[in-house]
Amino acid sequence: MHQDQINKGASSPSGYLSHKTQPHLTLSLSLRATKGEKFTDNESQRSRAEGKEVCVLQVKMVLWVALLMSHCYLGLNGAASHSTGLERIEKCGTRCSKGLQCKPKPHNWFPPRCLNPAEGLNHSSVFHNMNLSTVMSCKGRQKCSLHLRIKTTLKLTESIHGVSICTDTAGMMANCQMFRFRRMSTGQLSGLQVEVENDCTDISPGQHMKVRVNTVPSYCGVTWTGTYDAPDCISEDLSRHVPECITGRLSYDVNPQKKELSVSVSDMLDDQDYHLRLCRKDFICIGTGPYTLIKKGEHIKSAILPYSRPLPCLCIEGWSAVMDAPRVQVCPFKHRLEELWFGINFDSLEETLSWEPLCPETAVVVLCQKRGDDVCVDLAHSSQNVSREKITFTKVDPHPHLCMKFTTGHQSWTRCPFVDARFQAWEVVVTRQQGQEDVKMLSQITATFSVGLCVKSEGSTACQITNTHTMHVERHKAVDLNLSGEQCNFCIQVKRLDVKFAATVIHCLEQCNQTSWDLTWVILPAAICLSGIIIFTLALHVLLTVYQRRKQNMNRGCNSEKRTDPASDCVVPVLQTQPALHGGFLIPDSPQCGNTEKANLISD
Template identity: 65%
Template sequence: MVKMILFVALLMSSCCLGLNGASGLERIEKCGTKCSKGLRCKSKPDYIFHPVCQNPAEGLDTSSIFQNISLSTVMRCEGRQKCSLHLRIHTTLQLSESITGLSICTVTEGMMSNCQIISLKRASNQRQSGLQVEVEHDCTEISPNQSVKVTMETVPSYCGITWIGTHKAPGCSSKDLQRNVPECITGRLSYNVNPQRKELSVSVSDMLEDHNYHLRLCKKDFICTDTGAYALIKKEEPVKSATFPFSRPLPCLCIEGWSAVTDAPRVQVCPFKERVEELWFGINFDPLEETLSWEPPCRVSAVVGLCQKREDGLCMDLPHASQNASRAKISFTKVDPHPQLCMKFTTWSQSWTRCPFANARFQAWEFAVTRYQGHEGVEIMSQITADFSVELCAKSDESDECRITNAHTVHVEKHQAAGLNLKGEFCNTCLQAKRMGVEFAVTVIRCLDDCNKSWSLSSVISSQPSEPLTWVIVTVGVCLSGVIIITLVLHILLTVNQKRKQKRSCSSKKQIDASIKSVVPAFHTQVLIPDSPSCGNTEKAVLIRD
């Protein structure tokens, strides 16, 4: 049991040493000046303007006056979250009959010099000459991340015996300072993301006591730009949290928090910093100016270019169509909108492709192989008036490249189609078309399917542009509708004419029946006369007897 208690005590002491030593600054209960060898140390403020230095006494070794000089930072605490930083100056001073102490001056940027004179005296009347005494002074208060210039001189001041050094205090990145020094206490932020509702729930802990706390969403660049989402957490609130809506999970969207004090340090966490793919949205196209543009929502180092997407999914870069992106808007002018035209974003580690015309919303023209009466042809249908380059190329078994054998220019009027009639025999033949008059355009390839068919490029460009297939379908539909309407009218007229004839037939038949009735008794016969259904009688026959 005793061994167990000793082990726990040893473990706790090790933890405490770790907090106050290796992983934190050394603590002091109070500041002061200390010296060794039984000397009395006394410090007092020195004047800003020092007297003129004196020449050293004969036989004084000026090179060994100051030795083993070190500068460090220590922490003095008066309670939780109420700690301050102090500069500790340590040196070994060799005394002589002519040196009775030293002067220490510290200067920080924007502040006046602070000087202290440290007098060294023996408790007895023994001689001090030749003694080496260690002197330590730690009453100079400094701020986090502050640079301090330290100057040490002898008392009295001898010319040529001066030591100058600099020291920089640790910054607020130190966990020890973040927990204990008010200037470094930022609070700790934790968050939960609700992707369905697009909300960020933020909680604050370890905030500066007895002070309110600010929270906001911002976009991180050189500074964090406010997005308008803000909350003030009151110090008396038991639950210190807030909820923020967001539109897109951008990698530069961050949560920023700081205490409600002057010049308070701020803490930032960025929940979506790995979501780089969210940057490649917001591509815009102006159909009037034929301009394709994209503006980065966050600062990013990327190369933005245009490419043509192939059937196998690869996107081949267009020549002279790449720009470096940082924060400025990227624009490509005179762009031919086509489903195969895409924008490629490349960073140092990965590439992404976005195809803004994939839904054919802005497609200006179409290039298609058609078949009519056993012959294949090619049509270019355009929604705008434009010129097109059409090239005939042949493929070989040795290479995948299509060797151009013939080239032509085709002019197509707005909402019209230009046809290419093919007759003869051409195997492994393709046609590739590209819109002219623009700076960035894709090349569309259409290949002839069957080598057993015969094609030739006779009269490559039709003398008269053919109507698009859509107009042909509309014309056929109108003709069919006309035929149906005329047939219905003729059917109605024929039905009316038949009814009129039936009425006249029924009236004459009744007269004949009356005469028969008057004649029948004379012949003493039976006559079975069928009655016409069209005359309004529902019986099948009428039996006439004498």
């Protein structure tokens, strides 16, 4: 029978039958070993093969069970780690250790003075393992309240008859509760440690309080004190179930073409209407438009809010239509800092440049001068820090090269308020007359300038000053800069001196200021010669035209009058003698006549 079982195990698939026949295989091998029977080679090989299969299956099963157990363990741990909810209680109360009877007593608003404790009686010998925590009791999905749970271990003595628990919050009266122990229980448990737990102290989300635990009667120095902070509304459990924390959830879509925000509300209080608005966030969120009310009975809880500019402090604010309701804000454009660097104002009379931030943002503002390579070089002593206040730069020269640079974090933005030259107070005017460049200073105001001659080195933007002088320019009066005798390809550097912040402007002249040929002395003779050639050509054309017409008239007369004599080939016209006569000149015969002799016309 044992041999048959071994044969069945060898002939059957090892994945199932070997696992089923494992006890029988072990038993048969042990019996054969006790009888001293000898195994044949085939049987020993078969048994070793089956033993290997059994070992492999055992290892696989162990690994599979271990994997399954670890998965379940990790799943339980993961569920526990994600469970951030508070403990729920059905009803608050006071609980004491088994065998200790305690019941609440009215608290005395004017307690008597503390008693002197017996020897060895102090707070460390009485109170042990003080524990403060928050629990939640609920009467509905959105009607939960918070309670402070105070749990302590006491070492009872015959002189301790109870416990007094008080909580203090800034600006509020102390909330105290007293619990007395029955004399029978205190006498029986004297010298033992017992537990007392109470969770009937109402607290608010985020409340900070002081906790004081005294003995009854109160002994001087036998007091435990501590502080506790209740969980805030940021907790997921509170924001869904505690009315003081339910603000609703806002989601939005931005339509930049229409400048509209499509806002949807979820998880709001079920039995209340809901307010929506746009506001600018600072210490408080200042409204920028009317409220939009969403009725509690509406199936689709959404609204359209138009906006003017996508400022980083522009937020959507929502709250339930109840007194002192908590509010929620989401800011769709909080990363659009580039929208802040507008609204720069300039007072041309006071020469004052100012800027006021539309949103509270910490930044560094500095005046700079724009170079040709789009790099803005900071002006000395022009840096100001800004957060919410208006900043002002006094005595500023409004030149197109003068700009304002804003820096926050690692980003910078540059704005040039005078780039359109509306406020430009002065300029350098360069004109060319008779081969020379005439340079003048023209100012819209009376001002003082520093004018210097400089030379630029090749491949460098710096200008080496060679000569500098101060120039006073009256309003609307152009002043000529006498640059005669200067070298070729030089520059002039101009800066206004009667202001605090001004740009340094460089004008470079490309040609030499030396006497050269005037183009008029070349153009005028060429024009005269060309006019003479045109007149001569026209006169010649007229003469040739007259000559051709007269010649044609003579040819027509020759063809119309022919001789009757056959010997004569041509008849000289004598009927029109007057037209043929032209100032005493001889008109040759028509080439159509056979006679080659010329007819001489003699004038009268």
